[in-house]
Amino acid sequence: MTQRLHLVFGGELVDTQTTQFVDPEQIDIVGIFPNYAKAYAAWKDAAHRTVDSAQTRYFIAHLHRLRDEEAAASSTEELG
Secondary structure, X not given: OOOOOEEEEEEEEOOOOOOOEOOHHHOEEEXXXXXXXXXXXXXXXXXXXXXXXXXXXXXXXXXXXXXXXXXXXXHHHHHO
């Protein structure tokens, strides 16, 4: 089975209509998870803990997609 890593992170946003953080150095890194289901559970828990903070948002980043892009880019470079 292919490993599909996901990163869960969040923090206070400048504006809820954007994804710009007030202070990127204060981003809460919840963790890296081996699949979407576990990442979703961690995201949901973090979102529930900060429900009273309207400016705080959490996100799930699909790290496996970044690895897939790197692999595709290196195979394309080998052809060129």
